Amino acid sequence: MNHFKKNALSRIIAYFSMEIAVDERIPTYSGGLGVLAGDTLNAAAAVGFSMVGVSLLYRKGYFFQRIDEKGIQREEPVEWIVDDFLVEQTPRVKIQLENREVTIRAWLYEVKHNDHTVPVYFLDTDLAENDPYDRTLSGFLYGGDERYRLCQEAVLGIGGVKMLRALGYEKIDRFHMNEGHSSLLTLELLREQMAAVGHEQASWEDIEAVRSLCVFTTHTPVASGHDKFPLGLVKQVLPFFPVHGELRDIFCCGDFLNMTYLALNLSHYINGVAKRHSEVSRMLFSHYEIDAITNGVHVPSWLSSPIQKLFDKYIPRWKEDIFSIRYAISIPLKEIWEAHLINKRLLLDFVNREKNMGMDIDNFTIGFARRMTAYKRPELIFTPLERLNAIARSVGPIQLIFAGKAHPKDEEGKKIIQRIHAIRPSLVPEIKLVFLENYDLALAKRIVAGVDLWLNNPKPPFEASGTSGMKAAINGVPSLSVLDGWWIEGCIEGTTGWSIGMDVFQLQEAKEGDYSNERDAMALYDKLEKVIMPIFYKNPEAYALIMRSCIAINGSFFNAQRMFMQYVLKAYY
Template identity: 55%
Template sequence: MNSNNLDRSVSYFSMEIAIHPEMPTYAGGLGILAGDTIRSAADLQVPMVAITLLHREGYFYQTLDATDWQTEEPVHWVGKNFLTDTGVRTHVSIENRSVKLRAWKYDVVGEGGFVVQVFLLDTDLPENSDWDRKLTNRLYGGDEHYRFCQEVVLGIGGIRMLRALGYDAIHKFHMNEGHSALLTLELLDEQATSSGRPTLTLEDIEAVHAKCVFTTHTPVPAGHDQFPLDLVNRVLGRRDVYEMKEVFCCEDKLNMTFLAMNMSHYINGVAKRHGEVSRHMFARYKIDSITNGVHAATWVSQEFAELFDRYIPDWKQDNFSLRYALSISKNEVAHAHQKSKRRLLKSVNQNMNAGLDSNVFTIGFARRVAMYKRADLIFNDVEQLRRISRDIGRIQIIFSGKAHPKDIDGKKMIQQIIRTGRSLAPDVTVAFLPNYDMELAQLLTAGVDLWLNTPEPPQEASGTSGMKAALNGIPSLSILDGWWIEGCIENITGWAIGSDGVSIGQSNNHQTDADSLYAKLEQSIIPTFYNDQDCYVEIMRHAIALNGSFFNTQRMIQQYVLKAYF
């Protein structure tokens, strides 16, 4: 490894990273955001290196059985087809066993040729026991014992691997969610050892605190990992965790979010509203906000990339220049979108026999399927939806998304969406696409006419799918939560469901939100689409110029550089 690669000052830790469409090393939005972050860091030549796990069996491969019930299978992929074994080894101690780790390498190359290296940790080595060899197999798999051991590998093992690889110049350690928070324990040990002390002190904590950055991504309690102290003691075998409970623990559990916050000099939420919600949840901490973005060059469709290349030739190097999309003719914007739409519908029809029509107004909804995301809100009153499609303008809807394997309610929601979709035929055509992944997201966020998002506020931290759609000129119809509070200009970049008058900790009424959704479709969106195409394309241009130019990881990384890294 050459000295240029080793001269990195920022390390980025994430349990999941969407590095390559054919590598199932991510589950959803957190991993997509991590991948986009690294791609923009490479574009901007930020001196970064990244750490994650290999996930030999991915998250899971989603299938739907004859009853429309989600089932899961391991994802079969061959890591060596994409990755290089560095040959470097290190170890972590788990339950007094020395568990050996190796690192695979993937180079993310930026627009100017600058490389950010991603190292994927792997325990599948013959020196390890059968159980230990499977520790890095499944993303978010197993019980809390398996999950905690994975987080030992990521956090403690990640720091040790960086050192073994020769990365000694790092002065900032960025934790993308709390899964990697045990890296702070390893940094504390390094600090004490370098000072010649056998035990940790307040000075060690202050030194590590100055090195760490933490991004929290969710206000949903299930998103904050907590582990019982007897499990922590069994796995780590360390009494000093007990002795420093005020740093490591909350309510007699090791809370990874609190550990990361206690040990970080800079903490941020991922949208302005999420920063506000996080300050309400964690009142004793100073929490800033940096609104998420997406990597423009990754998510702009081939059709729009060609259009931007002609009219805004430096858009990849300077995403803010996408504001000049307002100067592109409406006919060319409409033509590029129609090509993207036909490509999407051709794929869906070939794979699903869905009978989707390129002349029909098409709504897209694709998220992880969880109750608070309310994917079924548009089906709150199926007769109302049927009437709008019949009397105002034809509607077709494409859904996609996975429920967590243990989320029975999420699986029931998928089943109900599919069954309700069938009952709406022939007035409304509905397709549910299994195995939502990076490639399917690229098709969907470029090919529908409207992006729908209906979370129960204030539980949407940011959301990035609508940002991808905006880059392709697709406006959103969304609850005013997460990023959409910042991105929505009514009838200019899209439309809002309900209002922003919800107090933190309270939720909108489902019926009220559904009524607002139907009213916007019936009174504004569908009539504009079918009867005033010129106006609709103008909204599409503004989605690119106002939202695409700002809600990108190029702007986001620049804010991290200024606020957190240097």
């Protein structure tokens, strides 16, 4: 083992995230941020890296989604038995919230690969000795008001560091904040540093000592998407928070605690999650050096069984070296297509059984599954509906599979679901449309492997990275997407998929007013009508060639193993 590898693998990294997806039966995630966290921890376990995950336990989950006959989303608590999946740990730690002492316990989940385990600790305040309000902090992910969220983030950041110490993690080489929700951990590290050197007031040397320990990954390319709390509320909830003195600007942003700025100011390494996202982040936060590490997906977690069998047959050591997936370029096209048809049949059987849709395996099937919110533009493919109907009549039948939750407070997102639901009567018989409820890990695995095309059309530049298209690619499903997030790096036109709208050079010069839903919709329709669907219906061998290229080119690079090793080289070592 060389010197670098030996030293890198012996380092201990604490990975903090407001949500972590480790099992579809454990509802501690809402979407991409949590799934990425789970894939990161899986990658760490796969390469034998010493990492520990920290998140919150949500006894009622994010929410269980039901959609009624009018397309109205209903949110229900998720019912799950915590100790069926997690193991309670002995230590208890306490933090101060307002004038109360809050006790925290931890539950353990182990991410295992080969002989290596990465522990993940879920923090819980639902204890009899706590105030009734504090017991609810282990209730809902992204629920409640500002006070509730700030209390939760204090439990995660401050309580998380305290819990790691109580569990015996005395030496941690890096604290990685996956988005700003956990950035209060820097306060606890600062308190530890000051106690170690006997300082009553924080010095610049203390700040630098904390900064040397911290790594921050930002995911949100929109200023309004970053958590911030009024200082009045902060002083009420966290009376020890340093809002005065010469270091005030390290902790405060004007009259607010901005969790992103706190993480930016107290991290020695900062990155965005795609090259384009880092460029946008540097414009948002112009005084900070923000690197790029493009996201990746944990291939074994997202690979469908039929494609895995092909890997086992033609690339027998692929699990040990994910980059060897590039050799998928030699897998016979006929076998790629047959494997895809198995996945497609599994998906359509599920859809037909659940929704009585009568979807046909021979018909071109498009998938769109992600958070239902305005900037994702879920309705773009229906703009105008007459054009979509005409394409289905002239080129061939179209099947559309939608899924995704709208945040309970996102009224426009909920209306989008209703409008999609209401479109069905206006579709010609050649188009079938279904909206699947309760999008989760299990449903995502069905959809990304079983559709013929993955559609993604957010309004640029608001897609930080996006990983659903990567999951589709590893299963041989090409993307049709705007050039934003990871797709700028992953799109080889006509080889790994297709782009919508502006090219890379136009995007660099584009201003806010240059983006047009109508223009992007026309570009989407043109690609479907003149390029993609004719290949699918008239030249399936050519379509299978594109599918194979998705696997070999994008699957071999946009994976969590590559992503994780970049973190080791740039941030952890």
